[in-house]
Structure formats: C-alpha cells, structure tokens
Amino acid sequence: MNSAIDFFEEVFEHWSMSLPLPSSPPATAREQVAVLQQRISSMQATKLETKTLPTSPALAAVLPGGALRQGAAYSVEGSTTLVMALLAGPSQSGSWCGVVGLPGFGVEAAARFGIELSRLVLVPTPGEQWLTVTAALVDVLGVVVTRPPAGTSDAEAARLAARLRQRGCTLIVVGGWPQSEAVLRIDSSRWTGLGRGHGYLSGREVTVASAGRTGFDRPRRAGLWLPDAEQRFHASARPRPAIVPDLREATG
Amino acid sequence: MSGRLTRTIVFWCPDWPVVAAGQAAGHATEVPLALIDRGLVFACSAAARRDGVRRGLRVREAQYRCTGLVVAPYDPVQDSRAFEPVISRIEEITPGVQVVRPGTCAIRSRGPSRYYGGEEQAAEAVIRCLLELGIEGARIGIADGPFAAEQAARATVPGAPVHVVPPGGSPAFLAPLPIGILAGDRLATLLRRLGVHTLGEFAALDAGDVRRRFGADGAFAHEKAGGRDSRSVVPRVPPKLFDADVVFEPALDRTDQVTFGIRATADRFIETLTAARLVCTAVRVAVYTESGEVSERVWLHPRWFSPGDVVDRVRWQLQGGQAIDTGLRSGVARVHISPERMDSTAHHEQGLWGSGPDERIHHGLTRVQSMLGHEGVLTAVIGGGRLFADRQVLVPWGDRPAGDGRAEAEPWPGSLPGVAPATVFPARQPVALLQADGAPVDVDDRGLVTGEPAHFSPTGSARDYRDVEAWAGPWPVTERWWDAEHGRALHRFQLVDTDGNAWLLTLEDHRWWAEGCYD
Numbered sequence: 001m002n003s004a005i006d007f008f009e010e011v012f013e014h015w016s017m018s019l020p021l022p023s024s025p026p027a028t029a030r031e032q033v034a035v036l037q038q039r040i041s042s043m044q045a046t047k048l049e050t051k052t053l054p055t056s057p058a059l060a061a062v063l064p065g066g067a068l069r070q071g072a073a074y075s076v077e078g079s080t081t082l083v084m085a086l087l088a089g090p091s092q093s094g095s096w097c098g099v100v101g102l103p104g105f106g107v108e109a110a111a112r113f114g115i116e117l118s119r120l121v122l123v124p125t126p127g128e129q130w131l132t133v134t135a136a137l138v139d140v141l142g143v144v145v146t147r148p149p150a151g152t153s154d155a156e157a158a159r160l161a162a163r164l165r166q167r168g169c170t171l172i173v174v175g176g177w178p179q180s181e182a183v184l185r186i187d188s189s190r191w192t193g194l195g196r197g198h199g200y201l202s203g204r205e206v207t208v209a210s211a212g213r214t215g216f217d218r219p220r221r222a223g224l225w226l227p228d229a230e231q232r233f234h235a236s237a238r239p240r241p242a243i244v245p246d247l248r249e250a251t252g
Numbered sequence: 253m254s255g256r257l258t259r260t261i262v263f264w265c266p267d268w269p270v271v272a273a274g275q276a277a278g279h280a281t282e283v284p285l286a287l288i289d290r291g292l293v294f295a296c297s298a299a300a301r302r303d304g305v306r307r308g309l310r311v312r313e314a315q316y317r318c319t320g321l322v323v324a325p326y327d328p329v330q331d332s333r334a335f336e337p338v339i340s341r342i343e344e345i346t347p348g349v350q351v352v353r354p355g356t357c358a359i360r361s362r363g364p365s366r367y368y369g370g371e372e373q374a375a376e377a378v379i380r381c382l383l384e385l386g387i388e389g390a391r392i393g394i395a396d397g398p399f400a401a402e403q404a405a406r407a408t409v410p411g412a413p414v415h416v417v418p419p420g421g422s423p424a425f426l427a428p429l430p431i432g433i434l435a436g437d438r439l440a441t442l443l444r445r446l447g448v449h450t451l452g453e454f455a456a457l458d459a460g461d462v463r464r465r466f467g468a469d470g471a472f473a474h475e476k477a478g479g480r481d482s483r484s485v486v487p488r489v490p491p492k493l494f495d496a497d498v499v500f501e502p503a504l505d506r507t508d509q510v511t512f513g514i515r516a517t518a519d520r521f522i523e524t525l526t527a528a529r530l531v532c533t534a535v536r537v538a539v540y541t542e543s544g545e546v547s548e549r550v551w552l553h554p555r556w557f558s559p560g561d562v563v564d565r566v567r568w569q570l571q572g573g574q575a576i577d578t579g580l581r582s583g584v585a586r587v588h589i590s591p592e593r594m595d596s597t598a599h600h601e602q603g604l605w606g607s608g609p610d611e612r613i614h615h616g617l618t619r620v621q622s623m624l625g626h627e628g629v630l631t632a633v634i635g636g637g638r639l640f641a642d643r644q645v646l647v648p649w650g651d652r653p654a655g656d657g658r659a660e661a662e663p664w665p666g667s668l669p670g671v672a673p674a675t676v677f678p679a680r681q682p683v684a685l686l687q688a689d690g691a692p693v694d695v696d697d698r699g700l701v702t703g704e705p706a707h708f709s710p711t712g713s714a715r716d717y718r719d720v721e722a723w724a725g726p727w728p729v730t731e732r733w734w735d736a737e738h739g740r741a742l743h744r745f746q747l748v749d750t751d752g753n754a755w756l757l758t759l760e761d762h763r764w765w766a767e768g769c770y771d
C-alpha cells in the first residue's frame with residue numbers, strides 16, 4: 001500500500017514517474033489516466049498478495065480480479081444456478097462447500113453442474129442461530145453459501161467479514177450484503193429447447209451483470225451458457241445482446 | 253478310549269427363536285407365530301405347529317394352513333440377545349457353560365453332579381433355574397460327549413424332560429438314530445445312497461477306510477456317530493461389559509437436566525473403553541421413562557465417540573428436534589448406553605501431524621450439529637425416483653446413506669431429461685395456471701391438456717399473473733398405483749414465463765403445484 005501511495009504522491013507533486021512507462025506515449029490525458037489506473041491496480045494486486053480460488057473460466061469476465069478471492073464476500077441476487085456456477089470451480093478443485101439456509105438447494109442440479117456432493121454440506125434451516133452456524137462453517141470450509149435472515153445488522157456483517165479474512169474462506173451471499181466484493185445477477189435469460197407445447201428445457205443462455213464493491217467500477221457483463229445442452233457452463237459464443245455495447249459506451 | 257470323553261449335560265430350550273421373538277414383541281405363548289427367513293418358515297410356535305405349520309414351508313402355504321398365523325422376520329441377533337440373561341443365570345448355579353447355539357448349552361457334568369449329589373439332581377437344578385426365568389419345557393440330556401448329550405436332550409418327551417445315557421452307553425444309544433442328524437447334508441445324502449441309513453451302520457465302518465474315502469470331515473462325523481465325540485466342553489469367556497447405566501431417582505423431566513446427569517457417566521464409559529484399547533464407532537442409547545416407555549436407537553459416528561459426542565446423542569434422542577429446554581412427555585428414569593460396534597484403537601491412530609484437514613471439518617460440523625440437532629447438518633446423495641424431491645436423499649452428517657447406489661442407476665422411465673431445477677421446493681408450493689380466457693388449465697381423462705396455458709402466477713395469488721412464453725407437457729407420472737396410501741398420479745409441465753424464469757409444475761388432483769424452479 002505504502003509504495004502505491006508514494007507513487008501517487010510522486011506523480012502528483014512532480015508529475016514525473018520513476019517507473020518506466022509504456023514505450024509509446026499516450027495521446028490524451030484521459031488515456032494517460034487510464035493507463036496509470038491500470039498500473040496502480042496491478043501493483044496493488046501484487047502487494048496485497050490476495051489468494052484466489054480456482055473458478056470456472058466462464059465467470060472470469062464478471063468477477064473482479066477474474067476469480068473468487070479468499071476472504072471475500074460475494075452477493076448473488078435471485079439465481080441459485082449462478083450460485084452453483086460459482087461453487088463448481090472450487091468444489092472440483094477440492095474445496096469443501098457449505099450451504100446455509102437454502103432448504104430448496106437442488107442437489108441433483110448441483111451434482112450435474114460439477115459440484116462434488118461428497119464435499120457438500122447442507123444446513124437447510126439454521127433458524128435463529130444463522131450467524132453462529134455460518135461462522136462455524138466459515139472456520140472449516142472453503143466456500144460457504146448463505147442466505148441471511150431479514151434483520152441482519154451491519155455489525156454482524158462486519159464481524160463475519162473479519163472472520164472471513166482471518167480464515168481465508170469465501171462467502172457467497174444469496175441476497176443483499178453490505179460488504180460484498182461484487183454483486184452478481186442475471187440480467188436477461190433465454191431458454192432453449194422449450195416450444196409452445198413441445199420440447200423440454202435443454203439449456204439457457206444468460207447475460208450476467210456484476211457491480212463492483214464501491215460502485216465506481218464499471219459494471220461488468222458477460223454472456224454465459226448456464227448451462228448448455230451438455231449441462232456445462234461456458235462463455236457464450238453468440239454476440240452479446242445489442243443493449244450491452246450501448247451501456248459500455250455510456251459508462252466508459 | 254472312554255477316559256478322553258467328557259461327561260456332558262446339554263440343556264435345550266425348544267423353539268428358542270420363537271420364544272425370543274415372542275418375548276421381544278410381547279406375544280402370548282399360545283399365539284401361532286412363525287419366523288420367516290428368506291421366504292421360508294424358519295421356526296414356529298407350538299400353536300402354529302398344531303395347525304400344520306412346519307419348518308421349511310413357504311409363507312403363503314403356512315398362512316393357508318393356519319389363518320391366524322403371526323409372521324415375523326427371523327433375527328439371529330435377537331436370539332442371542334434374549335439368550336444372554338439365561339446364560340448368566342445358569343452360570344450362577346454351575347460353572348463352565350458352553351453356548352452351542354442360542355437355546356442350547358453344554359455343561360461339563362463332573363462339577364455340578366458332585367455338588368448337587370448326582371446327575372439327575374444337577375439336571376433338576378438347571379430346570380428349576382430355567383423355570384424361575386419363565387422358560388418352560390426345557391429338556392436335558394446327559395451322555396458321554398456333547399453330540400450324544402444333545403441327541404439325548406432331543407430324544408426326551410415333554411413328560412420326562414431328562415434323559416440320562418449311562419456312561420459307556422452312548423454308542424448303543426446313537427446306533428438306531430437316522431444318518432440325517434449328522435452335520436453336513438452332502439455327506440448324509442451320499443451315505444444314504446451308499447446304503448448307510450443309521451449312525452450305527454456308519455459307526456460300524458472301519459475308521460481308516462472312512463478317513464480315506466471322506467477325509468477329515470468324514471472321520472470326525474464317524475467319531476461322533478460311534479459315540480467317540482472327543483470334543484470337550486469349553487466354557488465361554490463372558491465378554492467384558494462396557495455398558496453404562498444411569499438411574500435417575502426421582503425421574504428427571506427436562507432434557508438439560510438429563511444431559512448434565514449423564515455427563516460423568518459418558519466420561520467413564522469412554523475412559524473404560526480407552527483403557528481396554530478400544531474405540532466405539534456405534535453406540536446404542538436406550539432411554540427408559542417413568543411411564544414405562546423405552547426409546548432405543550443406534551447412533552453411528554464417522555470416526556469414534558468422544559464423551560461429548562455420547563452426551564450429544566442422548567440429548568438428540570431426548571429432544572427429537574426440539575429446543576434444549578423443552579419439557580419431556582414423561583420423566584426419564586434410566587439411560588442405558590452400550591457400545592454397538594467397537595474397534596481396536598490401533599486402527600484409529602492419529603497420524604503424527606493429525607489426520608489431515610478432514611478432522612478439522614468434522615469438528616466444525618459436529619459443533620454445528622450439537623447446536624441444531626442430528627438432522628441439522630446434512631450431506632446429500634442422489635437416489636432413485638422420478639420427482640426431484642424423491643431423488644435427493646439427505647443424510648445426517650455421520651450417518652451412512654441407506655441405499656447402495658443401485659436405485660440411481662435404474663432407468664426410471666418417466667423422469668425428466670435436460671436441465672435439473674436449481675431450486676427444489678421441500679414443500680410443494682401452490683401456483684395457478686390459466687388459459688387465455690381465464691379458465692384454469694387442466695388435463696382430461698385421456699391425458700390431453702384442456703387448453704393452452706397463457707397466464708401463470710408463481711404464488712397462486714391474482715396479483716402475480718404473468719404471461720407464459722413457452723411450455724410443454726403433460727408428462728404423466730403414475731407411481732405405486734397398487735398402494736392406496738403411497739400411490740400418486742400426476743402430470744408434469746415445464747414452463748417459461750415472461751420474466752425469464754422457468755418452472756417445473758405438477759398437476760395433481762386438478763390442482764397446480766410448483767415442484768421446482770430453474771432460477
């Protein structure tokens with residue numbers, strides 16, 4: 001962190017840089033700022049030594065840093081399939097996963113999407129002891145999915161966040177969460193295989209949108225098969241819906 | 253030769269499996285009872301035998317002969333367990349009891365006959381002792397060697413329950429008996445084909461010839477048939493008792509009080525096991541209440557029980573999913589803890605640096621389990637079935653899944669291909685599905701939809717209606733139509749609404765339910 005601040009001070013006080021810049025000088029001030037921002041963020045990433053969990057490459061585009069980070073909380077709104085997609089990567093690479101407070105978690109879907117059931121622990125109804133149970137699972141498991149009850153206070157969230165950082169566990173919250181690294185939700189979805197009176201659901205192509213922690217990050221979007229006809233997740237090859245480039249223009 | 257033979261008393265309780273099963277189920281002795289093993293009658297009570305039920309009959313044939321027949325599965329463990337108090341009582345009056353099988357015991361005759369002043373007197377003492385235990389009709393045979401003594405016990409009649417074969421009289425006693433009672437069906441059949449029909453005829457053969465022709469087994473059978481059974485009575489070594497028992501006087505009516513009361517006993521229970529270099533991997537907890545109820549259950553452990561784990565199991569058994577301070581229906585008078593399965597500590601040694609990360613996970617999950625109860629922490633396996641709720645089998649942490657994985661591999665015609673729903677509602681949710689004109693969608697007796705679904709409400713209330721974008725169905729599922737209680741007939745539909753959500757719906761008894769949601 002310190003060297004990053006030093007770097008800032010040097011840049012702003014002397015407008016000169018001790019670190020080598022890219023060979024071709026940037027044309028406009030705006031581009032220059034963008035390059036600097038990129039450099040700062042890359043340096044911070046190396047300084048903080050954040051460990052990441054192996055995540056499904058399909059989701060790299062929507063997660064900050066390209067993967068799930070240990071000790072961070074992510075929030076997923078309104079889609080259990082998206083939760084399973086996030087769990088699949090760590091579970092396949094040997095992490096134990098816990099699911100707290102989701103009595104309807106579809107085990108068969110989880111197994112088909114690649115979550116290892118022998119390393120999956122379910123606590124469907126924690127009741128009033130939600131925080132204690134989640135904290136106890138955070139102590140021992142790699143990834144914990146939880147749905148907080150309605151009246152969860154910020155203090156409780158902060159305590160849990162401290163525990164997460166200490167234990168290096170990743171928390172995936174179904175619903176809102178005050179200190180989440182990113183908020184993921186499904187923007188639009190298109191089902192394949194089902195007609196009017198014939199066929200059956202065989203696949204689903206979605207656009208996943210994620211908003212970063214501070215709200216100043218640019219929102220990320222990705223087209224995704226969730227899942228495809230072979231019950232796998234991967235980035236969709238089709239061009240994204242027309243609305244997405246428009247949004248990028250507006251925000252970028 | 254006869255110097256090597258052990259003068260033996262054998263006592264035999266006829267129909268012991270039936271007596272044991274009757275005791276366990278609380279049947280009166282005159283109830284016609286039959287125990288079934290692999291579809292055939294294994295043992296039956298005297299009342300059933302009067303009606304013509306015999307060992308080896310098919311169940312249907314037995315029920316045809318005796319219409320009031322009570323049928324129960326045969327449980328060998330039950331036999332042994334019910335026989336245990338009998339052996340301990342007999343061991344009190346005479347030492348050196350060998351259990352031949354549950355219901356039959358051999359005793360070395362020398363000690364008891366000297367103590368009681370004769371073989372008949374010793375036999376009478378044993379019969380008196382059995383009568384005190386409520387076992388009627390026990391028979392006793394006394395002869396040289398266990399085999400002859402057992403045959404003597406079987407040769408008795410109800411009126412004269414003791415048969416004494418005088419010393420040296422065993423060969424003459426055994427000679428007229430049929431060859432079939434000798435162990436080994438194949439040998440008996442072969443001998444019968446060779447024209448040897450009684451033990452006497454078999455014993456008359458030359459011992460060397462028999463050994464050459466039939467090997468060691470044949471030679472042993474030949475010795476037995478000739479009354480030269482050289483086996484001696486080997487008294488059993490009573491197994492060390494690790495059971496722990498807590499009696500509450502007065503009875504306690506709160507779970508937390510009972511839990512506190514058994515803590516010290518649980519510590520002692522595990523300490524005794526550890527001192528014997530054993531670990532316990534399954535424990536049987538029996539809770540006796542003031543009003544005479546008994547709740548018994550075997551608890552498994554994925555590793556081995558610590559004192560705290562034992563206390564937890566007792567607590568879970570008492571509260572049955574309720575909170576810790578819930579009052580009990582009736583006061584707890586006694587808690588009995590016995591190890592169901594034990595193993596040597598050598599098989600459960602910890603590695604030098606612990607047993608890896610799984611140990612940590614187990615401790616964490618056990619902590620959660622002690623907060624929420626046994627069924628609070630679950631692992632899942634995929635089982636068999638057509639409905640998704642049937643297919644996911646949830647097993648409490650530490651228990652073994654019930655099935656053997658075969659059900660999953662079956663084809664299950666009628667189950668859905670394609671995507672599995674990410675949310676499977678544990679209790680099905682009422683929904684509503686309407687046609688374009690507002691009439692509810694239904695399926696007629698021919699299995700056809702009455703109209704095309706147009707509007708869908710995921711909560712069933714009128715405010716939540718949205719349009720249907722795509723749908724398919726009905727796919728009929730008819731399960732267990734022969735069973736009025738568990739049978740069900742329903743139609744399944746898949747549906748995508750305009751919000752982009754997909755649903756799996758079921759139509760049962762003309763009402764719509766959501767089975768799952770592809771969210």
